[in-house]
Amino acid sequence: MYDDFGQFINGKWCKGSGQERINVIDPGNGNSLGEIQAASVSDTHDALKAAEQAFTQWKALQSWTRADFLQAVAREMVAATQQAARVISLESGKPLAQAKREWELSTDQFIWYAEEARRIYGRIVESRVPGGRCEVFHEPVGVVAAFTAWNFPVVLVARKLAPALAAGCTVVLRPSSEVPGSAMMVFECLRKAGLPAGVANLVVGPTAATYEPLMASPTVRKISLTGSTQLGQQMIRDSANTIKRLSMELGGNAPVIVYQDADLEKALDLSVATKFANCGQVCVTGDRFYVHESLYSAFVEGFASRARKLKTGYGLDEATTMGPLINARRLEAIEAIVADARNKGARVVTGGERLAIGNGYFYAPTVLADVADDAKALAEENFGPIAAITSFSNHEDLWQRVNNSDFALSAYAFTRDPALIRETVSRFESGMVGINSYALAAAEVPFGGVKASGMGREGGSEGILDYMNVKLAQIVL
Known part of the structure; x- marks a missing residue:
């Protein structure tokens, strides 16, 4: 060709x-x-x-x-x-x-x-x-x-x-x-x-x-x-x-807030499908998940359960749902991000390792829980198959954590409360916001970020x- x-x-x-x-x-x-x-x-x-x-x-x-x-x-x-x-x-x-x-x-x-x-x-x-x-x-x-x-x-x-x-x-x-x-x-x-x-x-x-x-x-x-x-x-x-x-x-480092009134199954289904699309190499994908403490355990286990069902493999195989990283450099970068999270107290719920599939650049769909705010998995764009999850209880403390980033491309939240939706859209520092949806990219709507x-x-x-x-x-x- x-x-x-x-x-x-x-x-x-x-x-x-x-x-x-x-x-x-x-x-x-x-x-x-x-x-x-x-x-x-x-x-x-x-x-x-x-x-x-x-x-x-x-x-x-x-x-x-x-x-x-x-x-x-x-x-x-x-x-x-x-x-x-x-x-x-x-x-x-x-x-x-x-x-x-x-x-x-x-x-x-x-x-x-x-x-x-x-x-x-x-x-x-x-x-x-x-x-x-x-x-x-x-x-x-x-x-x-x-x-x-x-x-x-x-x-x-x-x-x-x-x-x-x-x-x-x-x-x-x-x-x-x-x-x-x-x-x-x-x-x-x-x-x-x-x-x-x-x-x-x-x-x-x-x-x-x-x-x-x-x-x-x-x-x-x-x-x-x-x-x-x-x-x-x-x-x-x-x-x-x-x-x-x-x-x-x-670049992006999108926060995802899961409020206490969220539709948990919908949030999980959409989040897992989006997070691991293109092996996580998507600027607007959800990177850091802030989950209300009342839903935290169920969200973590639900995310990991769905991640384990993904079929990682060669892109032309019709059964494949997640392919490889683009090159060896990205593979090494993902390993370093997971190691950093572990060193700072994160728990690897599933994944966290290379996959031996031929000579391709494969890494397992990875779910990290109890991730520290200063871990690279939360603080930086990971650009790979890593879902970094942490919890929150206080809304004011949450906003300081969510907006404490130079990246401001996309942001997401799951809630059924109309008043909370309006407040969330207003308080997110981001070029694009998705509420109960990750569908931001379409020809008919503006796409882009602010800040860095x-x-x-x-x-x-x-x-x-x-x-x-x-x-x-x-x-x-």
Whole structure:
């Protein structure tokens, strides 16, 4: 597959001219899926030039025409669903059903923003000048450089491409080198849909050949990142010289509050399914569970019982419900987090060990109880199959513990009390809140965090605005 695709520059697939060959590893068995000739600095500059040249015509197209292109992309994606799901599963390790669902959610992004392209509204403001009229309208910001992570190798690409293209921007996208084929599947759908040359470009390669030229180029007017908080901080510094606009979805460490009146079975069923999806490698997943003392023992045992029933295995096995971690580094990091929790008094209720499944990077679904607030499993984003559970009794003490984090991407609570729901939504310091639900990610609603979890939004009517400049015209007749 990688030989058929490679880099996508100015409307064509081509081989990279870099010196490095990128070896893509199947995390389910440790085998090589293939190699890619990496992009060079010259390739990245070619992609930038193509995007710059295409911008003038693309932004001038009627929004209805851009919408037609996005709808055509969505149709191509629907046709490619089965093949794409297999590629996603092979590269990321996630179960095939989850991979298919990710592709479908990515298709939704193009469908939604095809319609949103037709709804880029301005407004008229009454002027103080006699005979005058103030018009406020939006224009595409320009060439966009987009950077995506490996944990959702397609939906993160779609969240950036769809609104940028709908707004009238052109794009150079650099995906994670661990899952490049998944991004290539999206770009092949763009090609088949007839997207004009240069409007969307893909470069796969090392930091020096891709990231650095994109960040240094004055041609790039907007950066969109999904990645770590540390990378986001570096990107802010690197963008200062050219004053690029930034939107970032960074790390998370989501709290989950289970109040005394919660529907316990519902809370458990939803929490276990969400916590161990994609082997816990989800920024918005529940990481730290604060359970009222009256439900604590039942919640811990119920969580562990459900976790033990999960089928950990190779992603393409239809019986698998949890796949591997992405690489050996994540496996070692998870072991260190569990060891730290044990050293600080936590009890391992289930899991807490590597699983010998071939040569893959497997770790057992793990439930930790009585976790100290300063343990890494609670205090930091664990990004793995670890549910860290602690108890509470006093509500005021609870809020100090829950909001004592630099991360503020998502937060959740389970309760049936309407007044408590409103109070909880108000008191959570977070960009997104789920009450009796973990369903936060959809094309039609804004997605993103605050504090160290990022800035800007992807999805919803808000998502397209991050790719547009606001212009005011004072017109006097």
